Amino acid sequence: xxxxxxxxxxxxxxxxxxxxxxxxxxxxxxxxxxxxxxxxxxxxxxxxxxxxxxxxxxxxxxxxxxxxxxxxxxxxxxxxxxxxxxxxxxxxxxxxxxxxxxxxxxxxxxxxxxxxxxxxxxxxxxxxxxxxxxxxxxxxx
Amino acid sequence: xxxxxxxxxxxxxxxxxxxxxxxxxxxxxxxxxxxxxxxxxxxxxxxxxxxxxxxxxxxxxxxxxxxxxxxxxxxxxxxxxxxxxxxxxxxxxxxxxxxxxxxxxxxxxxxxxxxxxxxxxxxxxxxxxxxxxxxxxxxxxxxxxxxxxxxxxxxxxxxxxxxxxxxxxxxxxxxxxxxxxxxxxxxxxx
Numbered sequence: 001x002x003x004x005x006x007x008x009x010x011x012x013x014x015x016x017x018x019x020x021x022x023x024x025x026x027x028x029x030x031x032x033x034x035x036x037x038x039x040x041x042x043x044x045x046x047x048x049x050x051x052x053x054x055x056x057x058x059x060x061x062x063x064x065x066x067x068x069x070x071x072x073x074x075x076x077x078x079x080x081x082x083x084x085x086x087x088x089x090x091x092x093x094x095x096x097x098x099x100x101x102x103x104x105x106x107x108x109x110x111x112x113x114x115x116x117x118x119x120x121x122x123x124x125x126x127x128x129x130x131x132x133x134x135x136x137x138x139x140x141x
Numbered sequence: 142x143x144x145x146x147x148x149x150x151x152x153x154x155x156x157x158x159x160x161x162x163x164x165x166x167x168x169x170x171x172x173x174x175x176x177x178x179x180x181x182x183x184x185x186x187x188x189x190x191x192x193x194x195x196x197x198x199x200x201x202x203x204x205x206x207x208x209x210x211x212x213x214x215x216x217x218x219x220x221x222x223x224x225x226x227x228x229x230x231x232x233x234x235x236x237x238x239x240x241x242x243x244x245x246x247x248x249x250x251x252x253x254x255x256x257x258x259x260x261x262x263x264x265x266x267x268x269x270x271x272x273x274x275x276x277x278x279x280x281x282x283x284x285x286x287x288x289x290x291x292x293x294x295x296x297x298x299x300x301x302x303x304x305x306x307x308x309x310x311x312x313x314x315x316x317x318x319x320x321x322x323x324x325x326x327x328x329x330x331x
Contacts, residue, residue, distance in 0.1 A: 112265075114167075114168070114171075114262070114263035114264075115171070115263055115264050115265045116168070116174060116175035116264060117175055117178075117265065117266065117267045117272075118265070125268050126268065128265070
């Protein structure tokens, strides 16, 4: 099972992205996307942004579950208070664990925002952030 | 009867201080440093100097406030000064008590080891390779100490030698006594 995570800023710019695979059932955490799929992931995820923007006004929660489908891939979205979107491309439904993953990711993102040297919408390049996201992925997905 | 510096510090902190939100301080100080970095074009050596100057201006005024609140006796030795600075001074203004250690053989130099630093909560230094080698994020504290001690007749040199933001295992500030200042008569007086 493979995942593609993207964090999109307020100006629809890319802030962070990560490709990984499941750690459950002996998975090694490496994504199993075919090379075609690897190239398509960012496109699929960005094309679902329109849907996110429509749905976010109807919903009063941050976690919006699955909002789009692409063949057999599902896209789940989470919109933060500052209008930053977390999008996850995945293959199987896993609402609860994805919600927990997004909530912890939100925590991590807020802590990153607290640093005076980080401005909103800037790309996140910190290795510490990357490591922590991978740990969250390992924990929930 | 409060006698040890630790007890005096606790007592003053609990009774005579108005508290302010810690995150407000952290965010305000963080934005000061970030703005300085932008203004000086990421010349971190300059930023360190400016923080030190700002700290100096704070320190020369802060000492009056400190003496009014803490009402401690005159320190009889540099060792006592170190204790009062760490257990009362830092406690009253930042609610932290850094450890005094690494005394030099002649007793003129000591280190303050900080377990926690409220000024640097959640801070990550920029990734440009230079900041992590050159910027001392909390350098304002060095200026504050230098200014405050100068007003009580101690000329000191204060600098950070380790900082967890830079990847070291602790945050350590070295304080060296240069000389004890004698009151000088103003020029032109008989």
